[in-house]
Amino acid sequence: MIEELSSGNSLIQRLDPRVKIVLVFLFSVVVAVSNRLPVLMWALVLALLIVFTARVPAKELLRRLIPVNMLIVFLWLFLPFTFAGKPLFYMGSLPVTREGVLYATQISIKSNAMMLMLIALVATTPIFTLGHAMHELGIPKKIVHLFFFTFRYIHVMHREYVRLLNSMKIRGFRPKNNLHTYRSFAYMVGMLLVRSFDRAQRVYNAMLCRGYKGNLYSLSKFSLKGRDVISIVLMVAVIIILGVLEWKKTN
Amino acid sequence: MEKNELIINLEDITFSYPGGAPVLDKLNFKLHRGNRIGLMGPNGSGKTTLVHIVMGLLKPSAGRIEIFEKPAVTEKDFRKVRGKIGLLFQDADDQLFSPTVLEDVAFGPLNLGKSQDEAMDIARNTLKFLGLDGFEDRITYKLSGGEKKLVSLATILAMEPEVLLLDEPISGLDDKTKATLKNVLLDLDLSYILISHEIDFLAEITDSIYTMENGEILIDQEIHVHQHVHAHPHGVYAHKHK
Amino acid sequence: MEKNELIINLEDITFSYPGGAPVLDKLNFKLHRGNRIGLMGPNGSGKTTLVHIVMGLLKPSAGRIEIFEKPAVTEKDFRKVRGKIGLLFQDADDQLFSPTVLEDVAFGPLNLGKSQDEAMDIARNTLKFLGLDGFEDRITYKLSGGEKKLVSLATILAMEPEVLLLDEPISGLDDKTKATLKNVLLDLDLSYILISHEIDFLAEITDSIYTMENGEILIDQEIHVHQHVHAHPHGVYAHKHK
Amino acid sequence: MHISEGVLSPAVLIGGAAIAAAGVAAGLKDIDQKEIPSMGILSAAFFVASLIHVPVGPVSVHLILNGLVGLILGWKAFPAILVGTALHALLFQFGGITTLGVNTLNMALPAVICYYLFGWGLKSGSGRSVFIFAAFASGCCAVLISSIMVGFSLYLTGEAFLPAAKLVVAAHLPVMFIEGSLTAACTLFLRKVRPELLEGVYAPK
Ligand SMILES: Nc1ncnc2c1ncn2[C@@H]1O[C@H](COP(=O)(O)OP(=O)(O)OP(=O)(O)O)[C@@H](O)[C@H]1O
Ligand SMILES: Nc1ncnc2c1ncn2[C@@H]1O[C@H](COP(=O)(O)OP(=O)(O)OP(=O)(O)O)[C@@H](O)[C@H]1O
Ligand SMILES: [Mg+2]
Ligand SMILES: [Mg+2]
Numbered sequence: 052m053i054e055e056l057s058s059g060n061s062l063i064q065r066l067d068p069r070v071k072i073v074l075v076f077l078f079s080v081v082v083a084v085s086n087r088l089p090v091l092m093w094a095l096v097l098a099l100l101i102v103f104t105a106r107v108p109a110k111e112l113l114r115r116l117i118p119v120n121m122l123i124v125f126l127w128l129f130l131p132f133t134f135a136g137k138p139l140f141y142m143g144s145l146p147v148t149r150e151g152v153l154y155a156t157q158i159s160i161k162s163n164a165m166m167l168m169l170i171a172l173v174a175t176t177p178i179f180t181l182g183h184a185m186h187e188l189g190i191p192k193k194i195v196h197l198f199f200f201t202f203r204y205i206h207v208m209h210r211e212y213v214r215l216l217n218s219m220k221i222r223g224f225r226p227k228n229n230l231h232t233y234r235s236f237a238y239m240v241g242m243l244l245v246r247s248f249d250r251a252q253r254v255y256n257a258m259l260c261r262g263y264k265g266n267l268y269s270l271s272k273f274s275l276k277g278r279d280v281i282s283i284v285l286m287v288a289v290i291i292i293l294g295v296l297e298w299k300k301t302n
Numbered sequence: 303m304e305k306n307e308l309i310i311n312l313e314d315i316t317f318s319y320p321g322g323a324p325v326l327d328k329l330n331f332k333l334h335r336g337n338r339i340g341l342m343g344p345n346g347s348g349k350t351t352l353v354h355i356v357m358g359l360l361k362p363s364a365g366r367i368e369i370f371e372k373p374a375v376t377e378k379d380f381r382k383v384r385g386k387i388g389l390l391f392q393d394a395d396d397q398l399f400s401p402t403v404l405e406d407v408a409f410g411p412l413n414l415g416k417s418q419d420e421a422m423d424i425a426r427n428t429l430k431f432l433g434l435d436g437f438e439d440r441i442t443y444k445l446s447g448g449e450k451k452l453v454s455l456a457t458i459l460a461m462e463p464e465v466l467l468l469d470e471p472i473s474g475l476d477d478k479t480k481a482t483l484k485n486v487l488l489d490l491d492l493s494y495i496l497i498s499h500e501i502d503f504l505a506e507i508t509d510s511i512y513t514m515e516n517g518e519i520l521i522d523q524e525i526h527v528h529q530h531v532h533a534h535p536h537g538v539y540a541h542k543h544k
Numbered sequence: 545m546e547k548n549e550l551i552i553n554l555e556d557i558t559f560s561y562p563g564g565a566p567v568l569d570k571l572n573f574k575l576h577r578g579n580r581i582g583l584m585g586p587n588g589s590g591k592t593t594l595v596h597i598v599m600g601l602l603k604p605s606a607g608r609i610e611i612f613e614k615p616a617v618t619e620k621d622f623r624k625v626r627g628k629i630g631l632l633f634q635d636a637d638d639q640l641f642s643p644t645v646l647e648d649v650a651f652g653p654l655n656l657g658k659s660q661d662e663a664m665d666i667a668r669n670t671l672k673f674l675g676l677d678g679f680e681d682r683i684t685y686k687l688s689g690g691e692k693k694l695v696s697l698a699t700i701l702a703m704e705p706e707v708l709l710l711d712e713p714i715s716g717l718d719d720k721t722k723a724t725l726k727n728v729l730l731d732l733d734l735s736y737i738l739i740s741h742e743i744d745f746l747a748e749i750t751d752s753i754y755t756m757e758n759g760e761i762l763i764d765q766e767i768h769v770h771q772h773v774h775a776h777p778h779g780v781y782a783h784k785h786k
Numbered sequence: 787m788h789i790s791e792g793v794l795s796p797a798v799l800i801g802g803a804a805i806a807a808a809g810v811a812a813g814l815k816d817i818d819q820k821e822i823p824s825m826g827i828l829s830a831a832f833f834v835a836s837l838i839h840v841p842v843g844p845v846s847v848h849l850i851l852n853g854l855v856g857l858i859l860g861w862k863a864f865p866a867i868l869v870g871t872a873l874h875a876l877l878f879q880f881g882g883i884t885t886l887g888v889n890t891l892n893m894a895l896p897a898v899i900c901y902y903l904f905g906w907g908l909k910s911g912s913g914r915s916v917f918i919f920a921a922f923a924s925g926c927c928a929v930l931i932s933s934i935m936v937g938f939s940l941y942l943t944g945e946a947f948l949p950a951a952k953l954v955v956a957a958h959l960p961v962m963f964i965e966g967s968l969t970a971a972c973t974l975f976l977r978k979v980r981p982e983l984l985e986g987v988y989a990p991k
Binding site (some may be wrong): 055062075076079080082083084088115116118120121122125126128129130133134135151154158159160161162163164165166169170173178181191192194196197198199200201202203207208209210211226227228230232233234236237238239240241242243244245246247248250251252255256265293 | 790792793796799809817819823824825826827830833837838840841842849854857858866868869873875876877878879884885918945946947948968969970971972973976977
């Protein structure tokens with residue numbers, strides 16, 4: 052269930068993860084503040100291109116786009132009616148405004164462009180590598196370490212959760228709308244917490260035994276290569292063009 | 303009920319975890335009423351996987367499962383199965399999640415539709431049967447390893463199963479708890495499958511020992527009894543010799 | 545270094561967990577260089593607690609600890625101790641926390657101040673020594689139970705300890721992995737304390753077996769080797785008889 | 787309750803990120819380097835707990851549990867929830883990079899508020915009914931405040947979002963009661979089994 056997307060061997064896979072993080076961040080910020088449809092369309096095209104280069108399996112891609120688009124469908128139910136503007140046509144007595152439809156369209160394109168970019172990032176970089184790269188980029192050590200331990204133990208905790216759930220199942224448990232169900236789930240969460248609390252102590256002890264003094268070391272070294280520089284220049288140029296297009300027309 | 307009723311019948315079961323090689327590969331297995339089968343096999347050979355498939359906790363990618371001579375396919379089929387077959391998990395920590403022993407043992411009967419009072423009664427009686435009187439209000443989480451195993455067994459017996467699947471019930475247990483467990487199993491007169499790495503233990507309380515290898519079960523194991531050199535500390539643990 | 549150097553010396557150690565009865569009660573224990581001691585005892589008798597006290601992970605409420613003939617009291621003393629004594633935890637899941645096997649094994653040497661490259665070399669060699677070549681990039685939490693135990697041992701051996709404390713290293717392991725572990729221990733020629741419930745195993749690779757009971761260690765255990773009736777499946781597991 | 791990328795206005799995104807950053811900084815100050823492994827494991831447990839689906843009427847919802855997080859962690863809820871939110875984005879693409887700040891703030895601030903409002907009721911001295919009330923209220927209010935903050939983030943982006951924002955809050959009303967009962971039962975469990983967890987081992991001294 053909690054599986055990383057990463058693997059494969061695409062061109063983007065081999066880029067320096069720091070470069071990827073910075074570029075995805077810049078891209079997301081520019082798209083988030085943009086409002087013009089042509090700019091957004093180009094951003095979407097760019098994102099599609101990159102996801103394509105990253106060779107994300109189509110099935111995975113669609114599966115991961117579903118949650119974003121659920122919220123967007125929800126917004127489409129409102130925005131065309133509630134956004135003030137010129138009525139395009141009427142649904143019953145409710146006017147559907149031009150501006151509302153435009154606004155909802157903008158949001159749909161923005162969301163999907165940014166999500167595609169994020170998917171391209173996680174599909175080409177293992178999460179642990181992202182952590183090390185974030186540290187290199189100046190994110191405080193405490194946060195990065197917290198991130199590492201959380202991610203590492205999500206799997207252990209998830210297994211413990213599945214086992215507890217199985218233990219409930221084999222004893223005939225079926226979730227229903229009743230107090231017994233809620234209490235059983237509450238006990239399970241409690242047990243999960245208590246066990247994680249103990250495990251935390253034991254793991255810390257195991258680390259002490261191996262000389263832990265508050266440092267985690269990365270075995271992967273990052274270095275900027277030619278292709279990294281080229282992709283930075285290219286992407287930054289494209290992002291600047293997007294930004295300029297947006298800025299020129301709004302002024 | 304005839305003695306030779308076929309309780310568990312697995313035919314050509316194939317299973318693999320996501321992204322892994324097949325753990326079970328066209329496996330066949332039969333358990334008749336009254337059978338007491340020991341199951342051995344190297345770490346990672348799929349013993350735990352096998353019993354989880356019987357309980358419907360994992361779904362095989364191919365093959366047929368028949369339990370009590372009825373095919374078991376959907377979650378609904380397995381829900382019935384779970385009322386009749388009890389599984390003792392490899393790790394007792396996984397089995398107990400309620401704050402107190404009594405609540406945990408009563409959980410199964412409650413799910414089977416018993417009233418609060420009936421469930422409590424059943425739980426108390428089961429604990430007594432296992433020699434765990436006085437454990438009712440103990441905190442499950444603070445029990446020792448051996449006590450956890452016995453309470454886990456109680457949670458299962460409280461559902462009055464007809465068959466037990468016991469996944470390494472004795473690993474990490476001291477000799478005294480092992481002996482208790484052995485006596486309980488001999489008293490119960492149920493059919494069971496017992497997974498263990500300790501062949502001496504299996505030989506004592508099962509009729510036949512099967513071995514798992516390469517995703518299959520090898521049935522034609524003969525058990526040989528023979529002389530063997532052994533070490534024992536003197537005095538502390540009583541020990542019989544022939 | 546003299547053969548009979550006193551490595552671990554515990555005197556009148558008393559310990560209890562918050563709100564509990566004493567687990568260790570004026571316990572005395574000595575380990576000399578070259579000793580290979582087996583430690584048995586019922587579940588909950590305090591074996592794990594004892595080795596954690598030696599490593600300074602738990603603080604006794606009374607008593608003296610001397611390690612390598614120097615008193616160990618403060619956290620600083622124990623930090624030195626941990627460079628020389630390796631502890632294999634009862635639960636391998638607690639011991640492995642890095643994403644990949646190589647990173648986990650290299651963690652100890654890195655903490656001891658080795659450079660990146662040295663640490664990698666040590667890690668690779670240790671894995672090779674344990675017959676775990678090719679495991680470098682495996683994900684630690686996806687290993688099987690037996691593999692986790694062996695990798696845990698690798699993480700400790702990579703720190704080149706002089707003494708090993710092994711807390712139930714073989715529980716739940718199959719016969720092949722047990723044999724591997726046994727051979728590794730016999731090859732290593734280190735002093736160690738080995739906790740286990742399996743006396744046959746202890747008898748094979750330790751010189752003396754101690755028993756824990758009532759918070760104390762009983763040392764005057766004689767080990768008796770004698771003829772015994774035994775069962776074995778034929779064929780699958782090769783087996784020597786005398 | 788994650789808001790997707792591309793919905794909120796830049797002002798809301800920046801404001802949210804700035805306040806969240808301040809909260810995370812305050813939380814980190816309380817965390818000793820030594821505690822990080824334990825914190826991580828606890829965060830992981832909360833992350834996994836939030837994947838549990840419970841039935842509410844005809845549908846099932848996943849748990850949020852930020853009230854419980856607050857009770858146990860106090861200000862440290864901020865870094866814990868930040869990491870959880872980041873992992874939600876990276877693993878499942880719920881939320882994203884630019885919304886990281888707002889989403890963290892919307893979950894973590896109510897956790898801290900509930901810690902200050904109701905944390906006292908969970909200390910060892912308090913009676914059983916006070917204890918249950920405080921835990922229930924904490925679970926309930928955390929979800930309520932979170933849903934209001936999510937609604938408010940939408941509303942600040944544009945008035946056109948008002949009906950959607952109202953619906954978000956309304957949809958969480960039944961969830962509030964489930965969360966309240968679960969938090970109460972769960973803290974009762976902890977009080978019986980491992981009272982230290984509620985007595986500020988993790989929360990600030
Ligand atoms: N949840 C899981 N996800 C992926 N692989 C798994 C999972 N559980 C088990 N495996 C793998 O499936 C194989 C069979 O595991 P299983 O637990 O059934 O073995 P086992 O025979 O019970 O071993 P043991 O004697 O160690 O208990 C192993 O290789 C194991 O690594
Ligand atoms: N963290 C803890 N808090 C409170 N009590 C504990 C804790 N750990 C262990 N105990 C208790 O201390 C006693 C000794 O436990 P310990 O783990 O040392 O026993 P053990 O001899 O290693 O047992 P086993 O053979 O089951 O591993 C037990 O009664 C146990 O319940
Ligand atoms: Mg198993
Ligand atoms: Mg122990």
